[in-house]
Amino acid sequence: MEKIRTKEEYDLLCQKIWHYNTLYYSKNRSDIPDEEFDALLKNLEKVEHEHPEWVSPNSPTQRVGESLTIGFKTVKHAHPMLSLANTYSKEEVEDFFERIKKLTGRENSSFSCELKMDGIAVSLIYEKGDFKQGVTRGDGKQGDDITVNLKTIRNLPLKLYGAQVPEILELRGEVFMTHASFQRLNKQRESEGEDLFQNPRNAAGGTLKLLDPKQAAHRDLSIIFYGLQDGLRLGIRTQTEIHDYLNQLGLPTLELTKSAQTIDEVWAFAEEVRLKRNSLPFDIDGIVIKLDDLKEQAKLGATNKTPRWAVAYKFQAEKATTELLDITLQVGRTGILTPVAELAPVFLAGSTIARATLHNEDEVMRKDIRIGDLVLIEKGGDVIPKVVASIPESRKSGSKRWQMPEFCPSCGSSLERVPGEVAIRCPNISGCPAQSLRRLTHFVGKGGMDIASLGVKAIIQLLEKGFIKTPSDIYQLTKKEVAELEGFKEKSIQNLLSGIEASKEVSLDRFLHALGIKHVGLGTAELLSKKAGSLEALQEMTFEDLYKIDGVGEKVASSVFEFFNDPKNRNEINKLLAVGVSPSFQKPQGFENHSFKGKTFVLTGSLDKYTRDNAAKLIKERGGVVSSSISKKTHYLLAGKEAGSKLDKAKDLGVTILSEEEFDSYL
Numbered sequence: 001m002e003k004i005r006t007k008e009e010y011d012l013l014c015q016k017i018w019h020y021n022t023l024y025y026s027k028n029r030s031d032i033p034d035e036e037f038d039a040l041l042k043n044l045e046k047v048e049h050e051h052p053e054w055v056s057p058n059s060p061t062q063r064v065g066e067s068l069t070i071g072f073k074t075v076k077h078a079h080p081m082l083s084l085a086n087t088y089s090k091e092e093v094e095d096f097f098e099r100i101k102k103l104t105g106r107e108n109s110s111f112s113c114e115l116k117m118d119g120i121a122v123s124l125i126y127e128k129g130d131f132k133q134g135v136t137r138g139d140g141k142q143g144d145d146i147t148v149n150l151k152t153i154r155n156l157p158l159k160l161y162g163a164q165v166p167e168i169l170e171l172r173g174e175v176f177m178t179h180a181s182f183q184r185l186n187k188q189r190e191s192e193g194e195d196l197f198q199n200p201r202n203a204a205g206g207t208l209k210l211l212d213p214k215q216a217a218h219r220d221l222s223i224i225f226y227g228l229q230d231g232l233r234l235g236i237r238t239q240t241e242i243h244d245y246l247n248q249l250g251l252p253t254l255e256l257t258k259s260a261q262t263i264d265e266v267w268a269f270a271e272e273v274r275l276k277r278n279s280l281p282f283d284i285d286g287i288v289i290k291l292d293d294l295k296e297q298a299k300l301g302a303t304n305k306t307p308r309w310a311v312a313y314k315f316q317a318e319k320a321t322t323e324l325l326d327i328t329l330q331v332g333r334t335g336i337l338t339p340v341a342e343l344a345p346v347f348l349a350g351s352t353i354a355r356a357t358l359h360n361e362d363e364v365m366r367k368d369i370r371i372g373d374l375v376l377i378e379k380g381g382d383v384i385p386k387v388v389a390s391i392p393e394s395r396k397s398g399s400k401r402w403q404m405p406e407f408c409p410s411c412g413s414s415l416e417r418v419p420g421e422v423a424i425r426c427p428n429i430s431g432c433p434a435q436s437l438r439r440l441t442h443f444v445g446k447g448g449m450d451i452a453s454l455g456v457k458a459i460i461q462l463l464e465k466g467f468i469k470t471p472s473d474i475y476q477l478t479k480k481e482v483a484e485l486e487g488f489k490e491k492s493i494q495n496l497l498s499g500i501e502a503s504k505e506v507s508l509d510r511f512l513h514a515l516g517i518k519h520v521g522l523g524t525a526e527l528l529s530k531k532a533g534s535l536e537a538l539q540e541m542t543f544e545d546l547y548k549i550d551g552v553g554e555k556v557a558s559s560v561f562e563f564f565n566d567p568k569n570r571n572e573i574n575k576l577l578a579v580g581v582s583p584s585f586q587k588p589q590g591f592e593n594h595s596f597k598g599k600t601f602v603l604t605g606s607l608d609k610y611t612r613d614n615a616a617k618l619i620k621e622r623g624g625v626v627s628s629s630i631s632k633k634t635h636y637l638l639a640g641k642e643a644g645s646k647l648d649k650a651k652d653l654g655v656t657i658l659s660e661e662e663f664d665s666y667l
Helices: 007-026 034-050 090-104 179-191 200-208 213-217 239-248 263-279 294-300 361-367 433-444 456-464 479-483 490-502 508-514 522-532 535-539 543-547 554-564 567-578 612-621 645-653 660-666
Strands: 074-076 111-117 120-127 130-136 142-144 168-176 222-228 257-260 284-291 310-314 318-331 337-348 351-357 374-379 386-390 505-507 582-584 600-604 625-627 636-639 656-658
Touching: 007 034, 090 263, 090 284, 090 294, 090 310, 111 222, 111 239, 111 263, 111 310, 120 200, 130 142, 168 200, 179 200, 222 239, 239 257, 239 294, 257 263, 263 284, 284 294, 318 386, 318 433, 337 361, 337 374, 351 374, 351 386, 361 386, 433 456, 433 508, 479 490, 505 508, 508 522, 508 535, 508 582, 522 535, 522 625, 535 554, 535 567, 543 554, 554 567, 600 612, 600 645, 612 625, 636 645, 645 656, 656 660
Parallel strands: 505 582, 600 625, 600 636, 636 656
Antiparallel strands: 074 142, 111 257, 111 284, 120 130, 120 168, 168 222, 284 310, 318 337, 318 374, 337 351, 374 386
């Protein structure tokens, strides 16, 4: 191995390693044996040990940070990160073509077609070729600085080389998790007794939010680049040339792309992608169609939420037919029973489906779904599989309509129908094993105490061994008891005990949500926390006090009052406080004198620009209140697409209805 004597030779060695690294992770090429690559890396480590003053932050050895990041700072985007308008049919794509004709005044235009990755959109900044910053989409105007976690992505170059690299380079890409990495991650989480991720997109999003980059590094994320800001400044004229330019820089790019002039050519590409979809190593949910000419893109501009020069064509939800083998019952933490379809396993949209929720008894009866039926199931993108309908013409003779049993499958108690609701409940609150499991799982979950290492399998074992019965028991677990759990070794034992200890410092709203009070979701918990200011004050509030809170109806007020006046609940809360759990309220920093201040909002329907959580956050930051139900106390209903009964009720009550565009104008 050659001796490195100067800083220039050190820089050349870094460049050589990054070159081979890019070939391996971005181009699936290996031009040297693994042993030779490892030797280069070991030589680099040796040189950096001898000359620490030479070490660059973007050295191949510096991919994973060494320290925890306390939260993520918010960064304003230099250029807004807009969402794409969605289309679902050839006719809608034709409408897009017609709009482009009118806006450009041209009869014929060229388009760039590419995959619509099902991942997390990010913006990345390179300065003088060095990767400096990565930010999430956020609300489109600002996002979270996730630089340290992006540095753990193996196919992301931390250094770009070549004369074509400008002083400042702002790129757009998508972070995702391959199917293979996703399966490895879930297999590991299952062995450790942790909850499984539902799909690769959720896993990628959760990984980018991890505060410890070392943990993120083990998740094996990937990234694809497809966008470039200020391309015209670099002499790039088209979106097609952007792909070529990114490829020349050694960045991982989309391999399936196509230039098209007609709707038929776009449609042919869509069909080609559709056929290849299930054989791809990652998830996609459609294709993206962009006007190719960058000057024309700039002229067309954007609305306040979407570019006028691009559109996404999303594939319809995939369907499959399979046999309904059985209908089982899942008992929730409040005793509500949910029927679940047990299906003959069928491969659909990239995964094998064996179970699907049937929601409630009325749903099963309305669709007349019977055990032994052939049923049609659907799964669109990352949507939970659902049973769309049965196929009665193939039904076996002698089949009988399904009925809810009289007794709880977990504890044998007689079931009760909830007055005025479709729900059926097991009333054995304290003695039903299934309810205990669900309550404890809810208590330690992300919206509650957030004890990440305490998954469902671990809780089941702790219950079976008699180590825990109530939430307060969790805080008295010993190392010896945890060591008896299957799959827990020295490191995982310490992680669990550390997680339990860290969870004692918790916000009041999350603590209230963790308690599992009937009808109290995280949004209502925030309302109660904000109004009361402390757990002690909340416990002393009367029904009338609670009912006066904007966003709290009679049902919620009654439930909260009854919960805190139940001696068993009071006793459990006191036990939690005695073992060191310390819920606290921090006054939110809102916008002074904003028009949202003191106003109650309800959200309904599908929003294009925001997730429900993002919209709620914007409202709360400005002093507003978000409720889950419409009442006379509601000031505004933010209504997206496919708004349901809440919209009708708001109209009846005279509540002001805001479109997403009107909501934007108030921000």
